[in-house]
Amino acid sequence: MADKLMTINLKVWRQDGPDKPGRLAPYTVEGVNPHMSFLEMFDLLNERLILRGEEPIEFDSDCREGICGSCSMVINGIPHGPHRGTAVCQLHMRHYRDGDTLTVEPWRANAFPLIKDLVVDRGAFDRIIAAGGFVSVNTGSAPDANSLPVEKAASDAAFDFAACIGCGACVAACPNASASLFTGAKIAHLSLYPQGEPERRRRVIAMVNQMEAEGFGDCSNHGECEAVCPKQISISAIAIMRREYVKAVVASND
């Protein structure tokens, strides 16, 4: 391919461990092919660092096709970078220009403690799901799959919320580091689906309580979460969560 190779200047957050000091370190990456993904540029840089006898930059990534939710970089202040509906692994260098300078930082939130460089611990999300993000149905006890028809529109709407990949960009983007979009998406998915109906009250109370216990902030409707969500999950999830929560609290006071 005749595409011109680029030089990209990076400032990358380096931190040896949770209790160590961190800093932005400068790197110049030459020979960047515009068809590379953003993470492939990091692969290239890391290979060069190893050969120069320096420590490579640790970052999380796995599927590299935008579905596992592992990758987590804040590029010039925006989680997952500038493109809507795109995880950083799906971002390609053709969207940048030769000579650009990019600052790359980890997700920052008290509830996501840093492990090393760009890697953080998102275990809090698992604990929110463990508190109530499920339907209690033991294996083998299910009725025939077609015994309960579900309106297509409801099913499609539930799907839009179920598409969450649990990456945590919503938390990283929020000025309050709130996990409301993540938690709301699961609550919305399961309250729109009839199979989630029997536990809807317990679920929302347990999940919201856990979200608070993990140290995530409150939602004050900035809307940054929706803007950076790689699956473009609607902020209406948070409205559904609030409505469900109020209904559940009122019902439990009856």
Added chain:
Amino acid sequence: MTSSTMNNSPRLDSKVPAGPLQQKWENYLNTAKLVNPNNKRKHTILVVGTGLAGASAAATLAELGYNVRSFCIQDSARRAHSIAAQGGINAAKNYPGDGDSVWRLFYDTIKGGDYRSREANVHRLAEISNNIIDQCVAQGVPFAREYGGLLSNRSFGGAQVSRTFYARGQTGQQLLLGAYQAMERMVGAGRVKQYDRREMLDLVVVDGRARGIIVRNLATGELERHVGDAVLLCTGGYGNVYYLSTNAKNSNVTAAWRCHKRGAFFANPCFTQIHPTCIPVSGDYQSKLTLMSESLRNDGRVWVPKTAGDRRSPEQIPEDERDYYLERKYPSFGNLVPRDVASRNAKEMADHGKGVGETGMAVYLDFAESINRLGEKVISERYGNLFEMYEKITGDNPYKVPMRIYPAVHYTMGGLWVDYELMSTVPGLFVLGEANFSDHGANRLGASALMQGLSDGYFVISHTLGNYIANTSLPKVDESNAAFADAENDSRERLATLLGIKGEKTPVHFHRELGKIMWDDVGMARNRDGLNHAISAIGSLREEFWNNLRVPGSNDTMNKNLEFAGRVADFMELGELMARDALEREESCGGHFREEYQTEDGEALRNDDEFTFVAAWEHTGRVGDEVKHREELVFENVKLTQRSYK
């Protein structure tokens, strides 16, 4: 089959239950021993991996009362690579009323696997398929539905009925989240203890039984010992031995390979699946390949120019100068032939100079006709997210320009040998999902991997594990047992060795080199010379690896290059065994295509008289000295025929 070739290894008792095929599983369930509900909590089960097989097994066993520990290499159980499965999951519900049945699903799967899988296992899978759909729907998995509110189905390769349930192009994600949520529910209940960012580095065998594992905490570098009454290995396939594949970056063979070295036989390692519809390789910086779901072949038409070397852009090539070669060669299945057939045909077109795109290593998958017939909206509803994914990667809009696709390594049918109870040759070590070899023979049909992972995890293991526990006396073992100390020391020394070489080349360099050898010589088409070349080339590469590797950093912190180095070392050993297995299987079957053995029109030519067996390799101390054992495959219910999709 002549009696002289019947040569079943005494080490490989498949334990297939007696009785007619349709009643074997029921007979098994009726006679399997049960564990008293109050005793289950006294048994700790170690489940390694949290994909469909691992998460569903952990959830189910915990619901039954077992004490479960669950391990994954990702930072969360929800990220296991099952998440990336796109197209769907098969079941014999026959909701569309198009004539499907358990028998047909069984038959298609056996035939699709080119008659190299075990009849009883495949029939059980087909029987269980319907329970899986019920379970997942009850969990709130948002499968596609019709306007009447009932579930929708689509077609997949290798079948003439619509039996595939799907959730847009994210079926794996939705099924995995269902299983993950079921498991998290048990975490919340205190019955599953979850260990994230842990890599299994060894199996601990005490008195001949699997009793524990050694894992490395990937965040801190610490080695940990975990004791259990059984180990369930649910660690997926080994497609990344080719470096470039559709697998996630962290998918690897290390856990399975360590078990192999502790006595678990490795079965049919050469049976790998090259998926026909992936985004082609664009440059040498590439870190992985992206699949475009096979479901696209429902509405996309595969073609190349009729004339070799035609470099015109697709819209300039008139209809009568296009070769819709799958429709031409296989009129009954057309674009929906099984994966191995579609992949080989794409390679053949490229080999004849008819490939398209910059590299000539691609064919078109064209939606123009479907968009004209159904409208862009319908196509977008069916495949919208796949089209977007394609556009993000390539910069081309598939609504306007045909997709360019090419085969890529996707799935491995081979894996650790297991009997009907999913137990390996190490008692107490069970292997589930893609990590075992059992159900797909020499070629897996689309939408069958999700079915198998969930069948093993939700519906098979709970019974077979119970039977093992109830029949086995398991003396108390703790972490201070010498076998744990030995295994931990082995792991520690190995890590130190990798760090201590301090050579000139990175783990990724060796992985890429290995991948090239594997793709060229042990890829879509194989021959004797190429396979012999692969064995010697990998031998040299291993030699260089252990003398010239450079792993940065230390062992007492997060160090992804150290993790990768250990995985590459195991991939090299596995790669050599794959080449040997491919060399000794002197026939073509399914995804294993030996150029020396083909029909006149270039289709795979099996040799049933000599090769109707599972090759299960025993590690005997040194790579290259593995001993091959045979499990003869006996077909009592289906007749072996030359597979035809014409």
